[in-house]
Amino acid sequence: MLLEALRQAVQAILRNMLRSFLTVLGIVIGVAAVIAMLTVGQGSTTQVKSDVAKLGNNLLIVRPGQGGGPGVSAGTAPSLSERDAAAIEAEVPAVSTAAPLSAGSMAVVFGNQNHTTNVTGTDNRYLAATGWTMAKGRDFYDSDILSGAAVCILGETVRQALFGAGDPIGADIRFRQVSCRVVGLLAPKGASSFGTDQDDLVLMPLRAFQRRIAGNQEVATIFASVRDGQTTDKAKAAIEALMRERRHIGPGENDDFNVFDLKQIATMLTGISTVLTGLLSAVAGVSLLVGGIGIMNIMLVSVTERTREIGIRLAIGATEAQVLVQFLVEAVVLSLAGGVIGILTGLALGFTGSRILHVPFSPDPWVMLLAFGFSAAVGVIFGFFPARRAARLDPIEALRHQ
Template identity: 40%
Template sequence: MILLKTFKIAARALRRNTLRTLLTMLGIIFGVGAVIAMVSLGNGARAQLEASISALGQNVVTVFSGAMSRGGFRGGFGSAGTLTVEDYEAIRREVPGVNGASPEVRNFAQLAAGNQNINSEIRGVGAEYLDIRSWPCSLGENFIESDVRNGHKVALIGKTTAEILFADEEPVGQIVRVKNAPFRIVGLLASKGSDMWGRDQDDVLLVPYTSAMRRLTGDTTFRSLMLQAASAQILTTLTNQVTDLLRQRHRIMGGREDDFTVRTQQETLELFDAQARTTRELLFYVALISLIVGGIGVMNIMLVSVTERTREIGVRLAVGARSRDILLQFLTEAVTLSIAGGALGIFFGVACSRLVTKQLGWATLTSAGSIILAFGVSAGIGIFFGFYPSLKASRLDPIDALRYE
């Protein structure tokens, strides 16, 4: 009851100069808003990354052309042509525990059907690619191993590409031309949505990798190989076996660096998360500086308030108020000021997160934990930066305070 009355007195004191109170809260509003927005962006990015990694399939190991340093990407990563058809066949033949495997060749090209055209990604893959990625066809069916072996001109079309080229028509059985080569669509892929970089995975045309290499790209090597392990327990063993086999085939001796990179889904997630951590830390320090500035503003305004209300403090002490009552009153005012700023900052941060999602399409995820943290930080700022002015007020001599003009 006493605490509630103290809060009411504090709120009344802050309302005496509304403009000054609002200006004092600005630093806390921006600081807390930045914390909320930062955590929301970080949570959203990680959730989207996990979803994208999961969308690759279960127990997937990816072998990339080119080397990658432990801390990040190298210039040749994923682009240097070091993986061959013979490497792919050797892995299928000699590495136990591989349930499925598919090469991957990527390029962009103009697709045409009737009087419609679109620039889309062409992906040359194997017959097991859809099984590895858990990516079914919503219409039609996947191409088969004989299509790959013979380089047949068949294709699977993504939902976005199909809608642009064929509108409301059923795409299965239609012909799409790629670099003047006619490909017959045998299946419509189920929608996958955006990947971790925000790219539309449904804007794609999948063709047998043999057809892509012979007729579309002219490549003789692969960008990557996707392997599916029989179980999660053998992922490490399978990774080591693939590495040893490729080092042997590529004649990489002793301590020489690999010209390929083998990554599990968990390793890929950890890599991207480590790269995003630097950005999160930068945003955290920006928010921290803003909160400190806001806290200093609270301390300054409370010192001004103590000076302006010196006679009031003297009267209260003279009629029996204890020093700890004065301390509690001014500390409550500081905490109320900070919590109010924190509440406005939470709304500001959530609004910014939603605006980013709407305008930029970035995933954001505001958690209850971040809101509780924001309230806790706000209260902590009020206590820390409001303690000295409150202590100063509680130590005033009543006689000197009553004489103050």
């Protein structure tokens, strides 16, 4: 009987193809929106987590100036120095290494190719702290660091821009007035959660950068790695205490530097993406509700249009339950068809969105199952009232209906 009702429902739906499609459009849009949102949301959360893990899980970033995060200007606060980094490494037991770095954006040139990138002066501790590995060549020798030798390590993007398919090791590249020997190539990391290309950089010894490019002794940032087994909170507090002392900040005065825990970024970004996903899903949920009302509306129209048919069915011996099931099944088939189309559309949108945002495409089978169940529920809930109206028709009146 149910199979029969299913067959009849499919026939009735196909008979009115355009109308059926327009009817389920609400459900399609709702489900597609939910699936696309959650897929992209899930993908960006995964991305943020893996990015932060790539940057180094237990990393504290010390910068001059108050509060904020990366990218906030240091303002007038005195800069940091190599000695600050050394002090943190020496005096904070929870910190294993503290890498100083200084950076600037400039054009780098090789032959007739040039490319504007971020040139960072630092040392091998930075490579270790932020999880860079060498694809080719070597990292810095201690002698490079101490003497500030004109050697550099390229990111993959810079290599491509300057050398195409060629091998950069041993070549001399130029930026500002400096000629610099390429000694190493970093293994690519890809795009970060912020959409920036992490491989677009050139590294050189800190002293080489300070002396030959910046022309000062300043350090812009210190990357402090927290020892395994130590909490970043504790290390952060210790660094803050040390820096206050070194920078002569009296009790009650505000810090003129800040120590940023990378995990905060992860938490913040995850939080934002959760809130956004939630909000957008709520909007999508409203769309599903509207879609359900659309189905109810069309089913009511359909019951009115088919009053005579219902009368005939009742006259030839259909019970109330059979008519109810017939219309209910039709509503459920409609909304399920909408749900399935919506899931497929949502996956396609999610895939495209993930590509655009450079996040992994991570479809969640549970979400799809939920969407499927939800559209079935919409069909049952919004189909019930019209179906009951059909089932309760008086056969005599229904047969007389024109």
